[in-house]
Amino acid sequence: MNRFDPNPLIRPGSGLSRRSMLKAMGLGGALAASVPLLSACGLTGGGDDAAGGGSSSAAAGDVTGDFDWKKASGTTIRLLRTPHPYVSTFDQMGLYKEFTELTGITVEYDDVPEADYFTKLTSELQGASSAHDVFMTGAYFIWQYGPPGWMEDLQPWLDNTSATSPEYDFDDIFEGLRTSTRWDFQKGSALGTGGQWAIPWGFETNVICYNKEVFDAKGIKPAETFDDLIQLSTDLTDRSAGTYGISYRGSKSWATIHPGFMTQFTREGGKDFSFTDGKLVPTMNSDAAVTFTQKWADLAKNAGPSGWTSYEYPQATQDLADGKAMMVYDADSATYPKWKGTAVAGKLGWHPGPAGPDGSYGTNLWTWSLAMNSAAKPENKLAAWLFIQWATGKDALSKAATSGNFADPVRQTVFDGAFKTSIGTEYPGYLETFEKVIGSTKIQFTPQTQFFATTEDWAGALQDIYGGQDAKTRLDALASATADKVNQA
Numbered sequence: 001m002n003r004f005d006p007n008p009l010i011r012p013g014s015g016l017s018r019r020s021m022l023k024a025m026g027l028g029g030a031l032a033a034s035v036p037l038l039s040a041c042g043l044t045g046g047g048d049d050a051a052g053g054g055s056s057s058a059a060a061g062d063v064t065g066d067f068d069w070k071k072a073s074g075t076t077i078r079l080l081r082t083p084h085p086y087v088s089t090f091d092q093m094g095l096y097k098e099f100t101e102l103t104g105i106t107v108e109y110d111d112v113p114e115a116d117y118f119t120k121l122t123s124e125l126q127g128a129s130s131a132h133d134v135f136m137t138g139a140y141f142i143w144q145y146g147p148p149g150w151m152e153d154l155q156p157w158l159d160n161t162s163a164t165s166p167e168y169d170f171d172d173i174f175e176g177l178r179t180s181t182r183w184d185f186q187k188g189s190a191l192g193t194g195g196q197w198a199i200p201w202g203f204e205t206n207v208i209c210y211n212k213e214v215f216d217a218k219g220i221k222p223a224e225t226f227d228d229l230i231q232l233s234t235d236l237t238d239r240s241a242g243t244y245g246i247s248y249r250g251s252k253s254w255a256t257i258h259p260g261f262m263t264q265f266t267r268e269g270g271k272d273f274s275f276t277d278g279k280l281v282p283t284m285n286s287d288a289a290v291t292f293t294q295k296w297a298d299l300a301k302n303a304g305p306s307g308w309t310s311y312e313y314p315q316a317t318q319d320l321a322d323g324k325a326m327m328v329y330d331a332d333s334a335t336y337p338k339w340k341g342t343a344v345a346g347k348l349g350w351h352p353g354p355a356g357p358d359g360s361y362g363t364n365l366w367t368w369s370l371a372m373n374s375a376a377k378p379e380n381k382l383a384a385w386l387f388i389q390w391a392t393g394k395d396a397l398s399k400a401a402t403s404g405n406f407a408d409p410v411r412q413t414v415f416d417g418a419f420k421t422s423i424g425t426e427y428p429g430y431l432e433t434f435e436k437v438i439g440s441t442k443i444q445f446t447p448q449t450q451f452f453a454t455t456e457d458w459a460g461a462l463q464d465i466y467g468g469q470d471a472k473t474r475l476d477a478l479a480s481a482t483a484d485k486v487n488q489a
Contacts, residue, residue, distance in 0.1 A: 059381045060156035063163040069390075072383035073104025077376075079387070080124070080132040081109050082117040085333070085407070086202035086368055087136075089400045090391070099390050105383045125150040125373065133376040133384040136368055139180045140254075142197045143447050145371075147185045152372035153195035155182075157385045168389055172411045173200055176442030181369055183447050187486075188275035191447055198369035199392045200410040202333075205363050205441050206259040207433050209320060209335035210327040212349030222327075222351035226268060229354050230295060233303035236326040245303035247316040247325035252463055254455035255312065258445070260329030260353075261296060261462070262364040266444045267356030268292040273446040273486070280448060282482040284458060285475035293462065294471040301466060309463050320344065329353060331366060332433070333407040339427060350429040352436045363441040367410070408434065450485045457481060 063071070081087050090096060096107050110132070112120050121135055125145055137145065145151050157163050158170055170178070177200040184194025210222055214236075223229035233245030249256040269288035273280045283289065300308045305319055313334050319325035320335065321342035328335055332350065339348055355361055370388045372381065390396055394413055401409050401418035409419045415434070423431055445451065461478040465471045 059152075059378055060160050060163060060385075063160055063382055065162050067162055067165055069103045069165070069386065072386055075104075075380060075383035076106040076108060077133040077380050077383045077387060078131065079107055079109040080121060080135040081111050082114045082136055083111055084114075084136075084202075084368060085337075085405045086400070087111070089403045089405045090396075092405075093399060093403060095396055095399060099387065099396075102390065103383075103386055105386060107387060125375075128375040130373065130375050130377050130380075133373055133380045134387055135371055135373060136201070137198055137371045139198070139365075139367055139369065139443055140258075140445075140451050142181060142183060142371075143185075143449055143451055146183065146195070146197050147449060150374055151197045152374045152376070152381070153197065154199060154372065154385070154388070155196040157389075158196060163382065163385060164389060165393070168393055169413075172394065172413050173392070174410060174412060174438060174441070176365065176438070176440075177203055177367055177410050180365065180367060180443040187280060187448065188278070189447070191443055198371040199388050200367045200369045201392055203365055203367035203408055203410055204331035204333040205365055205408065205434065205437050206263040206330060206353075207332050207363070207437060208327050208329050208351045208353045209332070209338070210349050210351060211320070211323065211325075211344055211347060212428055213344070213347035214326055215349070222349075223354055226264060226292075226295070226354045226356075230299050230303070233299060233327065237303045243324055243326065244305060244319075245325075246299065246327040246329060247305055247311065247319050248300070248329040249313060249316055250300055250304070250308035250311040250463070250466070252309070252456065252459045253312070254452050254459065256459040256462065257455045258364055258366070259313070259331055262444050263362070264296070264329070264353065265289065265292055266362040266364065267354065267360045269356065269358075271446075273448070275446075280446065280483070280486045282479035282486070284482070285472070285479040290471050290475055293465060293475060297462060297466040297471070309466065320348075332430070336407050336427070336430070348428070350427065350433040352433045361437045361440045362444060363437045364444040365441050448486050454482045454485055 100106055117136075118141070121137070122145075123129075124131055126148075128150075137151075142151065158168075178196075179192030181198040181200060182192050182194060182196050183189065186194075208222060215221065220232070223232045229246070236245040237243070248260040268291075270286065270292055271283050271289075274283050275281070284293075305311060305315070305325065307315075313330050316325070316328050316330055317334050317338060320328045321338040321344055323343045335348070335350070339345060352361055352363075370391060372384050372388065376384055392410065394411060397409055397411055397414045398418040401414050402422050407419075409415045420431060445455075448454070457478060461474050464474050
């Protein structure tokens with residue numbers, strides 16, 4: 001969950017056409033630090049030659065007649081996956097067998113550990129390989145994989161009633177998830193515009209999980225404002241006893257910025273960019289941003305773990321599980337497994353975290369989604385779409401939710417039905433927290449192709465401020481450097 005090395009994408013070949021560049025990328029396999037060069041090659045416009053859009057329209061349009069799950073019977077498709085509760089739940093419940101019985105389509109899959117997953121996926125996509133028809137991806141990766149045409153636009157498939165079951169009900173997927181996987185690749189455009197590049201399969205919100213047993217013993221409750229969270233975390237810190245108030249990520253990685261930091265940053269009035277005169281203007285050095293960032297760094301220093309600058313979600317949540325951290329501000333599905341088999345099993349509670357001064361519960365999300373490889377063989381694309389449609393449909397997700405390992409469901413009906421039944425009242429505050437934030441949960445970042453480089457820089461600046469540098473001076477420098485990166489030709 002969220003511990004990714006995005007890995008660079010392509011090394012540009014000056015003067016190559018899009019088609020020849022894709023071919024060249026496949027031959028070159030250049031995985032050096034070249035993410036920023038996507039835009040430098042003019043591949044970020046999302047214009048009418050965006051490879052995914054053109055090919056998908058033709059393939060989806062080839063499907064005619066009444067909808068029938070058996071239309072691609074006899075086809076074999078290949079899926080690229082990385083281990084995750086969403087994946088293991090489908091395996092454990094034998095759901096792929098049900099899909100084959102329904103459609104006559106065989107699904108073969110390859111699992112790649114998370115640490116290596118995007119390296120392999122990027123290599124395949126940039127080489128226009130058809131080795132896998134469907135792959136798992138996160139929303140941020142769409143900003144990298146979509147512009148060069150590596151992903152199939154799924155909107156034409158959704159729109160074709162010959163290819164999509166009348167029972168699919170795409171709008172049942174939470175709005176923030178649908179819009180987070182849609183973009184037109186135009187600088188300054190908001191998410192929710194353009195093609196539908198992936199379909200959410202599972203996701204997580206970023207909230208607070210706390211040691212409810214300790215809170216109850218002390219007669220205290222979670223904080224409702226950020227300043228109260230700072231005070232509460234400080235009061236709960238007892239270095240002599242080896243316990244401290246709150247844990248969250250601190251490593252020099254984009255993944256440090258996206259969970260708790262971006263969630264509370266948004267609630268406190270921060271925004272990463274504005275769009276003025278055709279350019280992205282970094283605003284992570286606004287007055288609100290400077291004030292928040294200084295407080296966030298001080299909170300880590302005064303009430304966080306020692307060694308914070310190396311912390312990612314496994315360390316942060318393990319300290320909660322071991323009874324060292326009293327709270328964790330991170331993905332709900334990262335803390336959910338700590339309920340069983342740990343030192344704090346049965347002793348946890350969940351809370352939305354502090355609202356902003358205006359009452360905002362703006363929350364950043366991560367979603368594992370399913371996407372179609374635009375280079376998949378044409379004869380496999382209908383079968384690939386049927387698989388994506390089935391895996392993200394009500395029936396399969398409801399069955400997965402009953403296992404108790406499929407947090408969080410992407411569909412409202414699944415949450416209201418199978419998921420609530422599965423969770424029951426066993427996890428104090430979990431359902432209430434979800435319902436409190438879901439309406440404000442979406443990707444809070446501005447989409448832009450330099451996302452991984454600029455957020456890693458942001459995490460570096462946060463570490464420097466934690467180390468004692470002046471917040472205003474350091475964030476001004478970050479904003480200046482970021483402007484150069486995101487607005488390069």
